[in-house]
Each structure stands twice: as C-alpha cells, then as structure tokens.
Amino acid sequence: MALHVIIPARYGSSRFPGKPLVTIAGKPMIQHVMERASRAKGVETVAVATDDERVAQAVEAFGGKVIMTPASCRSGSDRVALAVESLGLGGEELVVNVQGDQPLLPSAVLEECAAPLLAEPGLGMSTPVVAITDPGEVPDPNHVKTAMDVHGNALYFSRLPIPFPRDGEETTYYKHLGVYVFRREFLAAFAALPTGTLEQVEKLEQLRALEHGYKVRCVITQYDSPEVDRPEDALRVEGILLRSGEGA
Numbered sequence: 001m002a003l004h005v006i007i008p009a010r011y012g013s014s015r016f017p018g019k020p021l022v023t024i025a026g027k028p029m030i031q032h033v034m035e036r037a038s039r040a041k042g043v044e045t046v047a048v049a050t051d052d053e054r055v056a057q058a059v060e061a062f063g064g065k066v067i068m069t070p071a072s073c074r075s076g077s078d079r080v081a082l083a084v085e086s087l088g089l090g091g092e093e094l095v096v097n098v099q100g101d102q103p104l105l106p107s108a109v110l111e112e113c114a115a116p117l118l119a120e121p122g123l124g125m126s127t128p129v130v131a132i133t134d135p136g137e138v139p140d141p142n143h144v145k146t147a148m149d150v151h152g153n154a155l156y157f158s159r160l161p162i163p164f165p166r167d168g169e170e171t172t173y174y175k176h177l178g179v180y181v182f183r184r185e186f187l188a189a190f191a192a193l194p195t196g197t198l199e200q201v202e203k204l205e206q207l208r209a210l211e212h213g214y215k216v217r218c219v220i221t222q223y224d225s226p227e228v229d230r231p232e233d234a235l236r237v238e239g240i241l242l243r244s245g246e247g248a
Helices: 029-038 051-063 077-085 108-120 184-192 197-202 205-211 230-245
Strands: 003-009 043-050 065-068 096-097 125-131 145-147 153-160 174-176 179-183 217-220
Touching: 003 029, 003 108, 003 174, 029 051, 029 096, 043 051, 051 065, 051 184, 077 096, 077 179, 077 184, 096 108, 096 184, 108 125, 108 179, 108 217, 125 184, 145 205, 153 184, 153 205, 179 184
Parallel strands: 003 043, 003 096, 043 065, 125 217
Antiparallel strands: 096 179, 125 174, 125 179, 145 153, 145 174
C-alpha cells in the first residue's frame, strides 16, 4: 500500500520563527525533511501543508509540492487532515504526518511505523519511539516521553519524565519522534474530535486520541531523529550533516 506523506509547516513558530526555512548545510530545513521522507519504500506522495506564502514559495523553488491550508488549524495532524482532502484517497490508505523539524529523519522509520497498520486492519494510528541514551534528554520538555502497555500501545505521552522511579529504580525512558501514520478514515475521525484537556495542557496532539479512547501503537525503533526546536539545534544538525558528507 502506498504511503502519502504530508509535512505540516508553519512559519510562525513561537520558539523559532521561520524555522522551516532555516538554512542547514546549504538547504532550507523543509527540503531536507522532504528528501528524507521521499526515500522511504512505498512513498507515493510527499507534500508540504502550510498556511504561509513564504514557505510555499521556498518549497516550490526547489520543486516540491505544496498544499495550502488555513492558519486556524489546531495542530499539525489537523493540517494534514485538511491537506489530504485534495488527494482523493480511500479510507484504508495510509497518510504519514512527518513533522517539519526533523531534517535527519531516517526513512526506515516511516516503513517501520506503517507495518502494524498493514498487519492489523483495525488499527488506526501508529508513531515511533526510541530509547533515550542521553541522560540530558530525560528532563528536557522538548523531548516527549512515552509510557506503553505490554502490547506497545501508548498509555501516556508527557513532557515530564515518565515513568517516575520513586525508589530510584533503573528504567528505560522512551522518546517520542515526530511521525504519525494514520489510516485515512481514522485521520478524518481524529480531526473531528474536540480538543482534549490533556492535549491542551501538554500541547501534544496525540493525547487527543488517547483521551477519546483510541489506541496509539508505539513502534520502538533503533533510529533517533534529532529535532530542531531552537536555533542552536539547527547548528548541531548542520554539523552532523557536514561530518557525514551530506552537506553542501
């Protein structure tokens, strides 16, 4: 089954205005994300969903596809839900929301997250998590932590460290990566749900699904995908790209 990747991109980030267009190793960040996503097996569509003409013009300048969406979208997934309406997809087709701040995203992550939806017809949504190896990421609210049940379904996502080792027990913390794979019909249902209280408090859109009783399957991956939340993150990512030989 084909994957349809939509990358939501806002220009007006409160922490890093203009973030999608920051130059990293000679390219705007959004171009890195599109190129990474397009390498995944089965990808048929890669497009940016934005409400900003500056982002649209930059994407079109390097030959990318743009879908314009309203500025009023509640979250990236709501923006993706509106964008795919123009694609004429069937209800069982798979839509991938790749957040636009992941210029190092390994394409294999998309394939891994699509696998459970292909295997389980009743599953509507999956997302990747990776074991945290840097202790500094555990207390950092920019790195979202995840608790899962024995079947790999999310119990909760939080900006705080979860689970909390009350008596100092050793535990593995899992970090959420900014990718969601939706079955098209579930994405439409998700976008129709009211904003959840926990979603509003934590500013985490995936909590909307949990609050309304839906499963979110967590796929444990070995791949990390450093996100760009602040200008200093862009410099760090650029260094990684240049050292790997992928930079300009």
